[in-house]
Amino acid sequence: MLNRESPEAARPETASTSNNRQRFLSACRCQAVDRPPVWLMRQAGRVLPEYRALKEKHSFLELVRTPELAAEVTLQPIRRFDFDAAIIFSDILVVPEALGQPYEFQEGGGIIMEPLRTAAEIDQLDGSAVGERLAYVPKALRLVKEALGGRTALIGFAGAPWTLANFMIEGGGAREYAKAKGLFHQDRALFDHLLEKLTVTVAEYLQMQIDAGVDAVQLFDSLGGILPDHHFVEGSGRWMAQIVKLLKGQVPVIVFSRGTHGNWNELVETGAQIVGVDWTVRLSEVRARLPEDVGVQGNLDPFLLLTTPELVAAETRRLLKDMRGSRGHILNLGHGVPPGAKLENVASLVNSVKSFA
Amino acid sequence: MLNRESPEAARPETASTSNNRQRFLSACRCQAVDRPPVWLMRQAGRVLPEYRALKEKHSFLELVRTPELAAEVTLQPIRRFDFDAAIIFSDILVVPEALGQPYEFQEGGGIIMEPLRTAAEIDQLDGSAVGERLAYVPKALRLVKEALGGRTALIGFAGAPWTLANFMIEGGGAREYAKAKGLFHQDRALFDHLLEKLTVTVAEYLQMQIDAGVDAVQLFDSLGGILPDHHFVEGSGRWMAQIVKLLKGQVPVIVFSRGTHGNWNELVETGAQIVGVDWTVRLSEVRARLPEDVGVQGNLDPFLLLTTPELVAAETRRLLKDMRGSRGHILNLGHGVPPGAKLENVASLVNSVKSFA
Numbered sequence: 077m078l079n080r081e082s083p084e085a086a087r088p089e090t091a092s093t094s095n096n097r098q099r100f101l102s103a104c105r106c107q108a109v110d111r112p113p114v115w116l117m118r119q120a121g122r123v124l125p126e127y128r129a130l131k132e133k134h135s136f137l138e139l140v141r142t143p144e145l146a147a148e149v150t151l152q153p154i155r156r157f158d159f160d161a162a163i164i165f166s167d168i169l170v171v172p173e174a175l176g177q178p179y180e181f182q183e184g185g186g187i188i189m190e191p192l193r194t195a196a197e198i199d200q201l202d203g204s205a206v207g208e209r210l211a212y213v214p215k216a217l218r219l220v221k222e223a224l225g226g227r228t229a230l231i232g233f234a235g236a237p238w239t240l241a242n243f244m245i246e247g248g249g250a251r252e253y254a255k256a257k258g259l260f261h262q263d264r265a266l267f268d269h270l271l272e273k274l275t276v277t278v279a280e281y282l283q284m285q286i287d288a289g290v291d292a293v294q295l296f297d298s299l300g301g302i303l304p305d306h307h308f309v310e311g312s313g314r315w316m317a318q319i320v321k322l323l324k325g326q327v328p329v330i331v332f333s334r335g336t337h338g339n340w341n342e343l344v345e346t347g348a349q350i351v352g353v354d355w356t357v358r359l360s361e362v363r364a365r366l367p368e369d370v371g372v373q374g375n376l377d378p379f380l381l382l383t384t385p386e387l388v389a390a391e392t393r394r395l396l397k398d399m400r401g402s403r404g405h406i407l408n409l410g411h412g413v414p415p416g417a418k419l420e421n422v423a424s425l426v427n428s429v430k431s432f433a
Numbered sequence: 434m435l436n437r438e439s440p441e442a443a444r445p446e447t448a449s450t451s452n453n454r455q456r457f458l459s460a461c462r463c464q465a466v467d468r469p470p471v472w473l474m475r476q477a478g479r480v481l482p483e484y485r486a487l488k489e490k491h492s493f494l495e496l497v498r499t500p501e502l503a504a505e506v507t508l509q510p511i512r513r514f515d516f517d518a519a520i521i522f523s524d525i526l527v528v529p530e531a532l533g534q535p536y537e538f539q540e541g542g543g544i545i546m547e548p549l550r551t552a553a554e555i556d557q558l559d560g561s562a563v564g565e566r567l568a569y570v571p572k573a574l575r576l577v578k579e580a581l582g583g584r585t586a587l588i589g590f591a592g593a594p595w596t597l598a599n600f601m602i603e604g605g606g607a608r609e610y611a612k613a614k615g616l617f618h619q620d621r622a623l624f625d626h627l628l629e630k631l632t633v634t635v636a637e638y639l640q641m642q643i644d645a646g647v648d649a650v651q652l653f654d655s656l657g658g659i660l661p662d663h664h665f666v667e668g669s670g671r672w673m674a675q676i677v678k679l680l681k682g683q684v685p686v687i688v689f690s691r692g693t694h695g696n697w698n699e700l701v702e703t704g705a706q707i708v709g710v711d712w713t714v715r716l717s718e719v720r721a722r723l724p725e726d727v728g729v730q731g732n733l734d735p736f737l738l739l740t741t742p743e744l745v746a747a748e749t750r751r752l753l754k755d756m757r758g759s760r761g762h763i764l765n766l767g768h769g770v771p772p773g774a775k776l777e778n779v780a781s782l783v784n785s786v787k788s789f790a
Contacts, residue, residue, distance in 0.1 A: 252771065252772075254736055254739060254771075254773070257734075257736050258736075258739065258740070261740045261741075261744055262740065262741070301713055302713075303713070304712045304713060304734045304767075305713060305714055305715050306715070306751070307734075335692070335713060336713065337694035337695075337713060337714055338694075338713050338714030338715055338718070355661050356658055356659075356660070356661060356662060356692060356693065356694060356695050357662055357694055357695030358662050358663065358695055361695070377614075377661045379611055379614050379615075382611060382615065383615070383618045383619065384618075384619070387618055394663070410661075414609065414611075415609075416611070
């Protein structure tokens with residue numbers, strides 16, 4: 077594939093990597109770095125004792141919706157592990173909620189959410205108050221930004237429209253996600269109507285986060301891989317591409333569309349600077365298939381965090397060696413930090429990256 | 434990649450395709466056929482009213498364990514749809530059961546199974562009575578074979594050792610399969626001990642099926658894709674390769690290892706004649722990556738069976754066109770027939786294949 081920009085423009089050799097934030101931003105631009113930047117999807121949360129302590133006093137949604145608490149939870153993993161990037165502590169379902177479809181968490185796991193059932197219900201989703209309803213997010217981001225003081229990158233995020241549509245139509249998580257596919261095939265106009273609403277709202281929400289100072293944004297398309305390869309663009313890719321376009325290159329965009337192994341070209345065509353990769357493929361092979369100015373993020377098996385520091389160190393070094401010489405690599409897991417992850421394994425992962433020569 | 438055999442040996446141009454069985458066997462050998470053979474994973478079962486009628490009188494396990502009933506259920510989809518191949522009605526968990534780890538089905542879905550917890554429990558798994566305990570399977574196969582009268586191919590199957598190990602250690606299905614991976618990383622000797630037992634038992638069980646007259650066997654490795662690409666061979670691939678070797682080329686072997694998109698070479702190295710492919714990748718691209726004498730099976734989105742006959746026909750024709758000119762294609766879904774599948778959609782799929790010119 078061809079580069080989007082000339083190699084000269086994309087790769088000044090003098091990239092500074094003097095702090096975590098600059099290292100992360102250089103990697104987003106596929107510029108030379110001293111070592112790959114590292115952060116972990118779901119790095120804030122129950123793996124940290126300081127989070128579990130807060131969680132005894134506050135519900136998950138209180139933590140998300142209270143700017144001071146969300147900022148605190150966002151900063152906890154940075155204090156402990158000095159990651160190169162912080163990601164705002166939030167949830168992809170805040171967008172459906174802001175559109176008028178509330179959700180709750182059950183104790184013991186699982187989401188309770190009244191599913192979207194009719195065209196009228198889709199029509200009633202109202203994006204006009206999103207700025208107001210999600211105002212707690214930029215507030216939290218400004219607190220985090222100030223606390224980070226430019227030393228650590230700050231990532232904003234949202235769910236991808238396809239993934240959000242699945243949760244909204246199923247009414248939460250499902251064993252088999254069938255209903256959004258059903259709408260896609262049986263009433264394309266209504267599907268498009270819903271996805272357009274989500275696209276505009278997600279773009280507005282990410283713009284709010286950019287205005288609050290995030291250095292990059294990530295689109296989480298956890299359910300991208302349930303689409304056959306030849307339906308990916310119409311079901312998910314084109315909506316993400318619209319969002320990237322609406323954001324006009326203000327900050328790098330990371331697109332993580334899990335399980336879409338037949339759609340590397342289509343992921344590049346979203347216009348994202350970085351493509352997230354799950355743990356089932358060799359990252360250097362994916363890297364080689366992408367244009368030189370598009371980076372990759374990933375892809376350690378999240379399960380490693382349940383094993384031992386020695387194994388985590390060995391596997392992290394294996395990945396770093398496999399990617400040696402490749403620019404544009406942000407080291408991460410291939411999915412979020414899993415339940416049961418051990419603190420010493422997160423430490424081992426981070427130390428292995430930082431000590432890699 | 435190079436062919437395993439010379440093209441002359443692999444491809445007589447005079448392959449007869451005068452009946453369904455011969456068409457299926459020719460496709461398994463990557464020989465020329467008039468059209469791709471078609472069968473569906475989980476083609477026998479609740480999509481058929483005649484199955485649901487039987488199910489009102491008998492439990493799932495009664496149907497599996499009673500040769501006359503298992504034969505009847507195996508034949509039902511052949512009578513209705515004239516598939517090119519029948520697959521014995523059974524379950525992958527009959528192997529753990531024969532080794533001494535019983536299971537039950539809960540009404541409303543889900544398996545109940547006492548998990549393997551200790552080295553002693555793994556040690557106690559006893560393969561010596563497998564032939565006796567699973568004798569109902571060859572009995573059922575002989576009844577089916579006789580009823581098919583050589584007009585339809587007959588497929589035997591077993592779960593792959595890796596997939597079986599996951600179910601056995603979790604004690605059934607799990608939201609995240611972690612425990613077999615844990616054993617793999619934390620006690621490789623014990624992991625290998627379990628997988629060796631499973632490998633020998635699966636090979637013996639498939640040999641029983643070959644002796645009863647099946648035309649091909651399929652290894653179902655539904656959980657192959659939870660392994661990182663660089664652990665696939667040690668976790669799953671090498672055990673399947675041992676089974677293929679133990680079966681000594683008596684019948685074609687189909688290996689379906691779902692979600693292993695980073696391991697096409699390793700799947701070929703199992704020695705299988707046919708590699709199953711899920712619905713998330715373009716089948717012609719996978720076909721192009723494999724040696725010419727290894728075929729592919731797949732890969733329609735199972736979800737299509739919940740939509741409309743028109744859509745199923747269009748998508749089936751799209752796949753057939755994409756694969757036109759490619760030898761060694763067995764048309765199937767990319768996974769089993771899903772709950773909620775409609776009979777008229779199965780009919781549309783089969784008719785679309787049979788009428789494709």
